Amino acid sequence: MGRKVRPRRTARIRATAAPATVPATETTTTKTTTTTTTDRNWARELRAALLCTGLLFALVVTIDAANSTLTPARTAMWTGVSLLLYAVLHPPRVTAGPGWLAVRGLGGRRHVCTDLLVSVRRGEGSTPRLVLRDALGARVEVDPKILVANPLLRHRLETGAARARAYGLLATGGDVLREMGERMDRDGARGIFETSGLATTPPPGRPPRR
Structure with a gap:
């Protein structure tokens, strides 16, 4: 009698599911540039x-x-x-950005659109003030000393005033800003010379001032 040969059982191999490959997602970080001075x-x-x-x-x-x-x-x-x-x-806290300048005090916040300035004048009183008014009726007062100490604020104001002048809005006050800028430049140059000691040095061939 022949011997029965049992068929071999095929071992079941558990299929291991390979983890799905998740494509790498590139994250783009957008940097926000602060334009407020x-x-x-x-x-x-x-x-x-x-x-x-x-x-x-x-x-x-x-x-x-x-x-x-x-x-x-x-x-x-x-x-x-x-x-x-x-x-x-x-x-008062003075801030400025592209096309605007704001002054915040205890009484609240006031701002003007420097691109829409219609008048710039010196304020009346013992304390020097620069009064700005735009075409929307807004009005602020700024201490010129703040502009002297902050060239970036002054640049924002002058840039907006130049645009308002180009639009034909700034009818009065352009000379006030120009004179103020020239005076600031002279004071700044004088301060640099005094700091460096050049202001006290007499020119060659001239006696020192007494």
Whole structure:
């Protein structure tokens, strides 16, 4: 009798699913360029105003406490005086961008479109001010010293004023900006010469001024 040969069982191989290959996605990072120019001295002046206000309040309260005259009414009075001092010392924050200039104070924010300026004039009063008004009726006042200390702010203003003049909008005040710019350039050059010591050096062949 022949021997039965059993057919071999084929081993089942578990198919391992290969992980799907996920194509690499390139992530594009868009860098946002900030085009706003800010007064670089504003933060320092704000700290100085807060420091002066705090020192005044601490001084008067300490004197009252030492004299045993500190009462809730006097504390409220000194608080009001300190807040009034801070309101006087609080520096306005001047910012500018392409086609606009803004001034933010305790009373809120005001801005003008420098591309639409219709008038630029000097403000009346003991404190020098530059008054800007645009075709939309907006109006701001800027301290010229801020423009002197921040050439980028001055550049924003002059660029917008040049466009307004090209559009035929800026009828009055172009000479004010020009004179202010020339004076700033002279003061800046004088400051550089004084810092370098060249302003005190007399020309060759001339005696020094007495």
